[in-house]
Amino acid sequence: MTVLEVNNVTGGYTRKPVLHDLSFSIGKGELVGIIGLNGAGKSTTIKHVIGTMNATKGEILLNGKTLKEDPALYRSSFSYIPETPVLYDELTLLEHMQLTAMAYNLEESIFKARLESLLKEFRMEKRLNWFPTHFSKGMRQKIMIMCAFLVSPSLYIIDEPFVGLDPLGIQSLLNQMQARKEEGASVLMSTHILATAEKYCDRILLLHNGKIRAQGTMEDLRAAFQMPNATLDDLYIEMTKEQQNEQFA
Amino acid sequence: MNNLREVWSKRFVYYINELQKYMKYIVSGHIAIVFVFVIGAAGYSYSEWLKTAPLDFPVFLLVAFLLSLTITISTPVTLMKNADSVYFLPLETKLDEYFKPALKWTYFSTVFVSALVFVVSIPMLTKLSGLIKNEILFLFLLILVLKYWSMQVEYSYRFAENGKFVWVDRFVRFVLLFTGLFFLLTGSYVLAIAIACICVMYLVVWKKKMKEVAFPFDHFINVEQSRMMRFYRFANYFTDVPHIRGMTKRRKLLNFVYKFVPYKQENAQLYLVLRTFIRTDDYFYLWVRLTALAMLGAIFIPIPIVAIIFTGALAFATVIQLKHALLSGFEFRMDLLFPIDSNARLLAVKKLLRMFQFVQVVFVLIGIVIQGQFTLLMLLVPVFVLVVSELTLRMSK
Numbered sequence: 294m295t296v297l298e299v300n301n302v303t304g305g306y307t308r309k310p311v312l313h314d315l316s317f318s319i320g321k322g323e324l325v326g327i328i329g330l331n332g333a334g335k336s337t338t339i340k341h342v343i344g345t346m347n348a349t350k351g352e353i354l355l356n357g358k359t360l361k362e363d364p365a366l367y368r369s370s371f372s373y374i375p376e377t378p379v380l381y382d383e384l385t386l387l388e389h390m391q392l393t394a395m396a397y398n399l400e401e402s403i404f405k406a407r408l409e410s411l412l413k414e415f416r417m418e419k420r421l422n423w424f425p426t427h428f429s430k431g432m433r434q435k436i437m438i439m440c441a442f443l444v445s446p447s448l449y450i451i452d453e454p455f456v457g458l459d460p461l462g463i464q465s466l467l468n469q470m471q472a473r474k475e476e477g478a479s480v481l482m483s484t485h486i487l488a489t490a491e492k493y494c495d496r497i498l499l500l501h502n503g504k505i506r507a508q509g510t511m512e513d514l515r516a517a518f519q520m521p522n523a524t525l526d527d528l529y530i531e532m533t534k535e536q537q538n539e540q541f542a
Numbered sequence: 543m544n545n546l547r548e549v550w551s552k553r554f555v556y557y558i559n560e561l562q563k564y565m566k567y568i569v570s571g572h573i574a575i576v577f578v579f580v581i582g583a584a585g586y587s588y589s590e591w592l593k594t595a596p597l598d599f600p601v602f603l604l605v606a607f608l609l610s611l612t613i614t615i616s617t618p619v620t621l622m623k624n625a626d627s628v629y630f631l632p633l634e635t636k637l638d639e640y641f642k643p644a645l646k647w648t649y650f651s652t653v654f655v656s657a658l659v660f661v662v663s664i665p666m667l668t669k670l671s672g673l674i675k676n677e678i679l680f681l682f683l684l685i686l687v688l689k690y691w692s693m694q695v696e697y698s699y700r701f702a703e704n705g706k707f708v709w710v711d712r713f714v715r716f717v718l719l720f721t722g723l724f725f726l727l728t729g730s731y732v733l734a735i736a737i738a739c740i741c742v743m744y745l746v747v748w749k750k751k752m753k754e755v756a757f758p759f760d761h762f763i764n765v766e767q768s769r770m771m772r773f774y775r776f777a778n779y780f781t782d783v784p785h786i787r788g789m790t791k792r793r794k795l796l797n798f799v800y801k802f803v804p805y806k807q808e809n810a811q812l813y814l815v816l817r818t819f820i821r822t823d824d825y826f827y828l829w830v831r832l833t834a835l836a837m838l839g840a841i842f843i844p845i846p847i848v849a850i851i852f853t854g855a856l857a858f859a860t861v862i863q864l865k866h867a868l869l870s871g872f873e874f875r876m877d878l879l880f881p882i883d884s885n886a887r888l889l890a891v892k893k894l895l896r897m898f899q900f901v902q903v904v905f906v907l908i909g910i911v912i913q914g915q916f917t918l919l920m921l922l923v924p925v926f927v928l929v930v931s932e933l934t935l936r937m938s939k
Contacts, residue, residue: 343879369881379876381814383790383821388813396810396880424790440876 294321295354296370296447296479297342302351304341305503310349311337312503319448324470324480326490328525329500330533335483336376338500339452342481343373356447369397372441376452376483378433380425387421389436390443397444404443411439414465430457442469449473451482455489467493491525501532546633546640553621554647564777588662592669601671602727605663609685610719612656614712616693618700619648622766627759634757645697653689660685671727684726688719691741698748705761718744778824789823796820802897810882811890815868819894825867832860833902836927840909846919853906853923854930860902861895861934868894892935899931 297319305311311334319325327335340346342353344360344367352359360367380389390411394404412418415435425433434457441449449470455463470480470493484490490497497514499506507517507528515521518528568574621644630637660682667673673681692715699711722737774783803809803816819825836856843849868891877887903924910920 345874345878364884365881367881368879373876373879375874379874381818381875383818384814388817391805392810392813392877395805395807395813396877396882398807398881401805424792426790 295319296321296323296356297481298354299338299342300352300354302338302341302348302353304346304348304350305337306346310503312341312348314351315503315505316351317498317505317508319479319481321447321479322474322477323495324474324482324493326494326497327481327483327500328485328487328490328497328529333500334503335500336452337503339373339450339481339483342450343371344368369444370446371448371450372397372444372446374434374437374441374449374451374454376456378425378430378437380433380436382425385422385424386417386428386436389425389440393440393443397446399444407443411442414469415439415462431459431462434458435462438466438469442473445473445476445478447478449478449480449482451480453484454482455484455486463489487525487529497525499528499532501535506532546630546636547643550621550640550643553623554643557621561773564773564781564783567781568777589665592665595666595670597670599670601663601666602724605660605667606720606723606727608659608663609656609723610716612659613685613688613692613719614716616648616652616689616696617765617769618645618693618697618762619651619769620644620762620766622759622763624763624767627763630757630759637757641697645693648697649690649693652693653686656685656689657682681726691745692719695745695748698745698752700761700765701758702748702751702755704755704758705765714744790821791823793820793826807882808886810880811877811886812893814877815887815890815894819864819868819898825864828863828867829860829898829902832856833905836902837905837909840906840923841912844913844915846915846917846923849920849923850926854926857899857902857927857930858934861899861931862938864895864898865891865935865938895931895935899928899935902931903927 295318299315299317302312302315303310315334315338317325327338329335337346341348342355355367355370358366381392384392387408390408391404394401394408399407412421415438417432417435417439420428420432425436428436434454438454441451451470454466458466467489470482474480482490482494491511496508496510498508499514507514509517511525514525514528515523518531520527520531523531620641630640664678667678695715696708696711700708703711718737718741722734722741725731725734725737777783799820800813800816803812819829833856836853839849839852839856843852869888880886883889906927907924910916910923913920
């Protein structure tokens with residue numbers, strides 16, 4: 294069963310598109326990594342999926358509906374962790390969580406139970422009444438992660454999740470992703486930490502200049518680059534070389 | 543980046559342009575007109591007072607006090623930026639090139655305050671204390687020198703001590719200036735010279751200490767940032783300043799208000815907007831200021847029709863500004879992704895403003911009770927506040 298379907302999407306910030314005819318899909322319970330150089334279009338792809346940017350061509354379906362067809366269903370079908378934490382300076386950690394729970398119509402008793410376990414997992418129990426200005430970058434990122442995992446949508450969209458997190462935080466995040474996957478949720482994750490991507494992702498999309506250069510399991514990618522036994526790092530570097538060759542050509 | 547003098551010049555031009563940009567709004571604003579009247583009225587009463595002032599008025603004490611105060615405050619204007627702590631680091635030995643013009647500007651941009659105070663005091667000094675022309679001229683030149691000394695000390699002190707306890711240094715300088723000036727004015731020249739010697743020594747000590755430490759980038763950057771913030775905040779009273787980032791405070795006393803918003807999906811935006819409004823200084827103090835003014839109007843304006851226009855205008859200003867402030871903003875916020883109605887924010891803002899305008903009405907009503915004029919017309923004042931608030935809420939974009 295397909296959760297997310299991106300069909301022939303072209304789009305960008307100005308008239309000059311960043312994404313060219315992009316197509317991919319994510320099935321139920323799948324963890325898909327989106328990998329590419331700076332400026333390849335990873336964040337732009339994510340912005341199109343969450344609906345803050347509109348495609349000039351093509352369509353994006355989440356649980357079979359576009360954002361226009363059913364905004365409430367579309368929006369409640371995913372939760373999003375942005376690359377840089379976006380927090381309200383005027384809300385405490387507890388209030389960020391409570392606001393999210395209210396907005397996603399979570400029952401209060403469920404909210405309380407999940408809050409407790411998330412706080413414990415991310416070691417933030419003692420900071421419930423703190424404002425974000427007193428948090429480090431990693432702690433701010435943890436608030437975003439906890440808000441995202443407070444609700445249980447069918448798709449988690451995570452942009453560069455590991456930057457700024459301490460090793461325990463990274464482990465907690467991976468635990469959460471694994472647990473949700475087992476419950477049937479899907480994850481779309483963009484990252485530069487290739488070893489982690491290789492280890493945890495079911496499938497990988499290699500994005501290059503707004504197009505998908507290759508996609509599939511590690512085996513599929515190795516075949517596409519004709520590099521048996523290569524790690525994701527090797528493949529990534531190979532793609533960089535291709536780009537350099539293009540530039541010098 | 544190698545020529546720090548050039549860096550200063552570029553920043554200076556930008557800074558002056560920035561000042562000019564906002565001064566335009568400040569000078570043309572309504573508060574500027576009020577200032578002109580206040581200054582005019584103050585000048586007139588001062589000249590009238592001089593005619594009848596008692597001869598035993600402590601002129602020297604007052605002048606020494608005011609001059610010392612204005613000379614003491616000499617915060618350096620460095621125009622430093624956050625990134626300087628990284629980019630200026632390799633140039634630490636050449637920083638003089640940057641700070642010489644910076645201190646020059648600090649001097650000329652602040653010395654005029656002391657000079658102005660002195661010029662205003664001249665009639666008092668000549669008329670009541672009988673100072674002659676040459677004495678006045680000498681004093682004027684002395685003030686120019688003292689300001690230079692004060693500024694150099696403050697800069698060296700902040701440099702040497704990383705800005706810690708700067709008020710202690712300020713207090714010392716104030717005491718030195720005050721006693722020195724007072725002794726000079728009252729003719730105790732020996733004591734005045736003694737104080738002058740202490741002043742020189744005080745400067746030498748800090749100049750020496752300053753050479754022993756590394757340049758405290760963070761301190762000077764913080765000083766500069768808060769100085770610019772004060773300017774922007776002031777300018778923000780006249781026009782919208784994009785540099786103003788909303789400062790927030792918890793305001794624990796108002797926590798009880800949040801209980802009025804129960805845990806429900808429909809209330810998500812109200813939950814957020816209520817906290818944004820109460821905890822963001824800009825929004826909350828705007829409402830407090832205008833509500834206080836409306837209440838003062840209700841207390842002190844005895845003519846009902848004038849009170850109605852006055853409080854009505856304030857209600858209009860409150861609603862239109864807060865509605866705009868709470869609904870604008872182009873930055874990405876997480877609530878834009880919430881699976882709730884896209885109209886929810888607007889509805890929440892309306893609900894919030896209705897709540898707080900009702901409170902404004904209560905304050906106006908209290909004002910009327912204090913005035914004690916219970917005529918029908920006077921009781922129409924709060925009704926008008928409500929009506930104007932509601933109409934503004936409905937009809938504004």
